[in-house]
Amino acid sequence: MDAVPARARVYVTAVALAALLCLRPLPSVHAPWWAVLLLAALYAGSELVARSRLVGTCYPVLLAGAFLLPPPAAALVALPGALLSPVPRRPFGLRRVWRAAQLTLAVWAAAWVHGRLDGPDAVGEPAFPYALVPAGAGVLSFCLVLAVLDGGILALADHVPPSRAWRGLLPRSLAPIAVHGLAGLMMAVLWRSPYGPVAALLVLLPMCVAWWAFAQYHRERAAHQATIRALVQAVDIKDGYTRGHSERVGQASMMIARELGMDDERVETLRFAGILHDVGKLGVPTRLLRKDGPLTPEERRVIELHPEYGHEMVRGIRFLGEARAAVLHHHERLDGSGYPYGLAGDRIPESARVVAVADAFDAMTSTRSYSRARPVAAALEELQRCAGGQFDPRMVRALVHALGRHGWRPAVTADGPPGLPAERAPGLAEGARNGVGRGAP
Amino acid sequence: MTAPRPPAQSPPSAAVLLVPGCAGVLALGCLASVLASGSVQRPVALAFGSLVVLGELTRRPGAEAREAAPLGAAGALAYALLQDVAGQPAHHGVTQTVTVVLAASLLGSVPYVARGSGPVLDHLARRVLAVGFAAVCFRPLSNQGAFDDWSGPAAALLLVALLALTTLCDAVLAAAPAHARTGWPFGPLLREELRGMVGITSAVCATGAVMALAVSVAGLWALPVFCVPLLLAQLSYRRYAAVRATYRQTIASLARATEIAGYTPAGHARRVASLGVAVGRDLGLSGAELTVLEYAALMHDIGQLSLVDPVPAGATAELPVTEQRRIALLGGAVVRQTGVDAAVAVVVERQADPCREQPVAARIVRVVNAYEEKARDAGPGGALAALEELRLAAAGDYAPEVVEALARVLARSSLSEPAAG
Numbered sequence: 001m002d003a004v005p006a007r008a009r010v011y012v013t014a015v016a017l018a019a020l021l022c023l024r025p026l027p028s029v030h031a032p033w034w035a036v037l038l039l040a041a042l043y044a045g046s047e048l049v050a051r052s053r054l055v056g057t058c059y060p061v062l063l064a065g066a067f068l069l070p071p072p073a074a075a076l077v078a079l080p081g082a083l084l085s086p087v088p089r090r091p092f093g094l095r096r097v098w099r100a101a102q103l104t105l106a107v108w109a110a111a112w113v114h115g116r117l118d119g120p121d122a123v124g125e126p127a128f129p130y131a132l133v134p135a136g137a138g139v140l141s142f143c144l145v146l147a148v149l150d151g152g153i154l155a156l157a158d159h160v161p162p163s164r165a166w167r168g169l170l171p172r173s174l175a176p177i178a179v180h181g182l183a184g185l186m187m188a189v190l191w192r193s194p195y196g197p198v199a200a201l202l203v204l205l206p207m208c209v210a211w212w213a214f215a216q217y218h219r220e221r222a223a224h225q226a227t228i229r230a231l232v233q234a235v236d237i238k239d240g241y242t243r244g245h246s247e248r249v250g251q252a253s254m255m256i257a258r259e260l261g262m263d264d265e266r267v268e269t270l271r272f273a274g275i276l277h278d279v280g281k282l283g284v285p286t287r288l289l290r291k292d293g294p295l296t297p298e299e300r301r302v303i304e305l306h307p308e309y310g311h312e313m314v315r316g317i318r319f320l321g322e323a324r325a326a327v328l329h330h331h332e333r334l335d336g337s338g339y340p341y342g343l344a345g346d347r348i349p350e351s352a353r354v355v356a357v358a359d360a361f362d363a364m365t366s367t368r369s370y371s372r373a374r375p376v377a378a379a380l381e382e383l384q385r386c387a388g389g390q391f392d393p394r395m396v397r398a399l400v401h402a403l404g405r406h407g408w409r410p411a412v413t414a415d416g417p418p419g420l421p422a423e424r425a426p427g428l429a430e431g432a433r434n435g436v437g438r439g440a441p
Numbered sequence: 442m443t444a445p446r447p448p449a450q451s452p453p454s455a456a457v458l459l460v461p462g463c464a465g466v467l468a469l470g471c472l473a474s475v476l477a478s479g480s481v482q483r484p485v486a487l488a489f490g491s492l493v494v495l496g497e498l499t500r501r502p503g504a505e506a507r508e509a510a511p512l513g514a515a516g517a518l519a520y521a522l523l524q525d526v527a528g529q530p531a532h533h534g535v536t537q538t539v540t541v542v543l544a545a546s547l548l549g550s551v552p553y554v555a556r557g558s559g560p561v562l563d564h565l566a567r568r569v570l571a572v573g574f575a576a577v578c579f580r581p582l583s584n585q586g587a588f589d590d591w592s593g594p595a596a597a598l599l600l601v602a603l604l605a606l607t608t609l610c611d612a613v614l615a616a617a618p619a620h621a622r623t624g625w626p627f628g629p630l631l632r633e634e635l636r637g638m639v640g641i642t643s644a645v646c647a648t649g650a651v652m653a654l655a656v657s658v659a660g661l662w663a664l665p666v667f668c669v670p671l672l673l674a675q676l677s678y679r680r681y682a683a684v685r686a687t688y689r690q691t692i693a694s695l696a697r698a699t700e701i702a703g704y705t706p707a708g709h710a711r712r713v714a715s716l717g718v719a720v721g722r723d724l725g726l727s728g729a730e731l732t733v734l735e736y737a738a739l740m741h742d743i744g745q746l747s748l749v750d751p752v753p754a755g756a757t758a759e760l761p762v763t764e765q766r767r768i769a770l771l772g773g774a775v776v777r778q779t780g781v782d783a784a785v786a787v788v789v790e791r792q793a794d795p796c797r798e799q800p801v802a803a804r805i806v807r808v809v810n811a812y813e814e815k816a817r818d819a820g821p822g823g824a825l826a827a828l829e830e831l832r833l834a835a836a837g838d839y840a841p842e843v844v845e846a847l848a849r850v851l852a853r854s855s856l857s858e859p860a861a862g
Contacts, residue, residue: 128662182669186655193658194593202601202654205647206670209640213677217684223781224688230779231695283701309701316697317690 004094008157012098015149019104022075031073038197039065044081046204050211059177060207062103063184064200066111066138067123068191074111078103098153106145114138123185124192131185139181143173183207228275235278239289245362248410250274252358252399255406259398260354266322270354273326277355280310280327304339307331326351330359333390353392357383357399360391365408376408460618464566467573471539480537485526488661490545492516492668497549499675509564511645511675512668513549517542517568518607518649519656521576522600524583527660532584538576543569567614575607597654604646608638624853625722633727644674692781696739704745709813714738716850717809723846724801734802736781737788741806744772744789758811765793796840804840808847811839824851 039061046058058081065077082100089095114120119134121127151166183203191200232246239245253274257267281289284306288299295303311328314320329343329352336344364379374382380400387393480486496513521538523531533541546568550561582588588596612634620627648671655663696710717738721731745768760768773790777783791803792810799807808831815827828851831844 126659128659128666131659132666179669179673182666186651186663186667186670189659189663190651190654193654195597195654195658196594198594199597199651199654202597202647202651203670206644206674209644210670210674210677212640213674213681217677217681220681220684220688224684224691227688227691227695227779227781230775231691231698234698280701282698283703285702312701313694313697317687317694319687319690 004091004157008153009094011152011156012094012101015105015152016097016101019075019101019108022104022108023072023079026072026076029070029072031069033073035191035197036065036069036073036076039068039077040080042201043077044084047081047085058207059180060183060187060204062107063110063139063142063181064187064191066107066142067114067119067135067185067188069111071108071111071115075104075108078107102146102149105149106142109145110138110142113141123188126189126192131189135181135185136178139178140174142181143170143177147173180207231279231282232275235281238286239278239281244410245366246275246278248362248366249277249355249358251410252361253354255402256354256358256395256398259402260394269321269323270326270351272320273323273330273351273355274358276310276314276320276323277327277330277359278306278310279313280306280308282313283309304331308340322349322351325349326355328352330355332356334392335389338390348392353395357391357395360386361399376403460570460614461562461566464569464573467539468543468569471536471573472543474536475540478536480540481533482526482531485523485531485661486520486533486537486541488664489516489520489523490541492664493520493542493545494549497546498552499672500549500553510549511641511648511678512671513546514568514571515645515648515652515668515671516664517546517572518575518604518646519652521572522579522603522649522653523656524588524596524653525657527657530586533580534584535573535576535580538580539569539573542572567611570614571607571611574610575603578603578606597650600650600653601646604650608642608646609635611642612638626725629722629725629727636728641674641678644671692736692739695779696743699742699745705742706817709817710739710742712817713741713806713809713813716813716847717805719850720805720809720843720846721802723850724805724843726801730802733782733784733788734805736785737776737792737802738806738809740776740781740785741772741789741792741810743775744768744770758814762793769793795837796843797837799840801843804843805846808839808843812847 043058043061043065046061050058062074062078065074068074069077079100082103083096087095087099114134114137117134117137119131119138122131122134125131147166147169150169154160155162155165183206187200187203190203191197193199236245250271251274254267254271257270262270284303288295288303291299307328307330311324314324314327317324326349328340329348332338332341332343332348332352333356334345334348334353336342361379361383364374364382365376367373380396380403383391383396383399387396493513493516496510496516499512500510520533520541523533525531543565546565550565554561588599591599612631616627616630616634619625619630648668652664652667655667693711696714699705700707700709714735718731718735721734726734758765769790769792772792773786776786776789788800788802788806791799792806794803796804796807811834812827812831815830816824819826828844828848831839831847832841
């Protein structure tokens with residue numbers, strides 16, 4: 001929404017007008033106004049906290065309002081919080097109006113459906129399990145309204161084609177909002193009970209803890225990703241490769257794995273295998289790695305220790321799974337003449353065979369100190385020539401197919417070099433959009 | 442000044458056996474009483490018992506005790522604090538409460554034990570004692586109708602206050618055996634327990650209170666409906682714990698880069714980290730401070746990766762001060778770029794500064810690193826010689842209070858011999 005098209009402005013205005021229409025009967029509504037005030041203040045407060053901690057919207061309060069109050073009063077609960085809470089990007093005013101209007105309509109719809117099905121009586125009595133029916137219907141209509149409106153703004157402001165704008169919006173939001181709906185129902189039941197709002201507030205505590213843990217999870221995950229990237233960049237810099245070699249090998253390994261029909265988890269593991277395959281080079285003296293001219297047999301032996309060094313480093317990282325075997329064996333050759341163990345054929349772990357092909361491919365297609373980059377087609381030809389002897393033909397075929405279908409667009413950006421503390425200290429990558437360190441097994 | 446001596450292997454002290462012992466006595470007593478006098482309101486007992494079983498079944502190995510089975514804990518507390526069920530007064534007593542919770546917890550633990558996932562005795566003992574405490578405080582008074590005249594909100598607040606008391610009791614029960622076992626100071630241990638309880642335990646207590654109240658309003662139907670938010674919290678917590686564990690492993694791997702590159706002896710970083718954390722605990726650090734200390738200790742030598750030539754045997758403590766400081770600054774710069782908490786980078790950076798200007802964690806890293814380097818090749822008696830050397834070193838290099846804490850830690854554990862790689 002950086003440059004907002006006129007039609008999107010019209011759309012937002014129309015939705016806002018509809019929201020105002022929902023609020024119009026307010027003066028004639030009989031509602032417990034202190035409850036409206038309390039819920040609205042609660043929502044606004046939680047929204048201020050939630051936005052600053054990067055967690056989601058506090059739906060339980062809104063839904064509790066929808067289950068407790070007549071539709072216009074329930075819709076009013078959402079208004080102050082949505083209008084007051086900070087928005088991340090321009091245009092601020094329009095975004096605030098949009099969020100307020102959208103939530104107002106959604107809460108109104110939930111409250112209306114809930115009321116139609118005798119929800120308020122079921123909550124007040126409380127009549128379980130029947131109370132779950134109006135509450136479920138209310139949550140469903142809440143999600144439905146949000147999804148329909150969201151799709152509209154995607155199509156009009158973000159230029160998503162209409163055929164894709166609405167796809168997946170409802171199923172994605174349904175499960176989390178259903179949990180919020182149960183918490184909202186719980187709040188509403190306790191609110192109407194003799195125990196009153198004090199007990200209802202207790203319901204929010206577990207939700208808050210869940211949000212807090214979720215935010216911590218994201219923070220820790222981001223830190224983990226940055227650390228892994230730094231580790232990898234340290235190798236690239238030490239080795240004098242072009243920046244991003246490891247990330248690109250990760251990407252090529254991922255393409256091969258996907259082409260072979262592996263499940264998502266294995267694909268991700270193989271991406272890590274590619275990213276970390278040379279991590280053992282941290283243990284090899286830089287002088288050898290960067291040496292111009294031929295290596296002596298002694299020097300070659302030292303460099304050929306790097307798979308074992310790498311395995312020694314990563315073997316303690318449990319979530320890497322079979323990627324650890326790939327780090328150890330990515331220099332084995334199919335005919336058994338590779339290192340460190342001289343394994344042949346199927347004795348070489350599958351992950352290592354994938355990474356070997358990806359590694360060779362990127363080495364050929366990127367510029368090194370000793371050779372210019374070759375075109376992709378020439379590199380693939382060379383790989384096919386070596387298939388059977390050095391590489392697993394199945395992996396080579398998979399890479400050829402995957403590249404034929406998706407092309408080779410390495411997604412590594414190299415924004416200027418980071419300030420290095422010394423001549424060859426680790427740097428930090430900016431690339432790799434997501435998922436380095438998806439961590440949790 | 443007396444040199445510290447490793448203590449003779451002390452027999453398991455009484456405090457270690459106190460918690461399971463008390464729990465066992467309480468459980469047996471309650472069981473006998475229920476067997477003798479029979480049970481009341483069986484459907485209610487069955488419903489809460491099933492909830493506890495379910496909570497135990499969702500338990501995962503490896504989780505810390507307080508977040509192991511939050512649903513089970515919440516269900517057990519709710520049963521202890523139940524006033525009535527959909528208007529009908531609940532009149533189960535303390536003995537029945539404890540028996541139901543014990544039986545359900547045992548039943549739920551069967552698959553866990555059968556898988557060989559780990560011991561459950563400690564967990565069970567704490568559960569029984571906590572529930573026993575809450576029930577003793579609440580049940581007799583409630584069954585006599587002492588709270589019948591209380592207004593609704595006051596009753597809700599009473600439950601919250603009781604749960605807070607129970608939590609405090611539980612924290613003491615957790616900290617006391619740890620204190621007896623390890624000799625770490627009791628205050629910081631208790632503080633750490635309580636701090637750890639802010640998260641999931643507060644959710645457990647809130648859910649327990651809400652369940653007790655909701656069952657009295659809406660009947661037993663409230664149980665399945667109202668355990669969902671807690672399950673969500675449990676899920677979030679587990680993902681958080683998993684990514685934390687992974688992160689720790691990655692940091693440890695990064696730390697080993699210097700060892701594999703031949704800059705430092707194998708296992709040095711790990712030993713400095715574990716000894717450093719023990720010293721930090723002795724000095725009263727806790728929670729986040731200990732994590733920063735651990736990460737900084739793991740990565741304290743990482744600056745050596747930037748050196749052209751390795752320091753002989755990685756012994757940085759023998760280098761001139763300016764050189765030590767240069768390596769420290771290089772290391773800090775590397776850590777800063779790895780995206781690890783900036784506090785870790787500060788500790789790594791300042792590890793060679795004069796101790797008066799250092800943060801506590803940096804003082805600890807400096808002392809423990811020097812001790813580890815001096816003691817590791819010295820053979821038997823080397824540990825004591827290294828400590829003496831640190832004590833006598835130029836004033837201002839090694840913080841005396843940290844050296845003394847190190848001496849205490851070494852005296853307590855048998856760490857005075859550096860553990861083999």
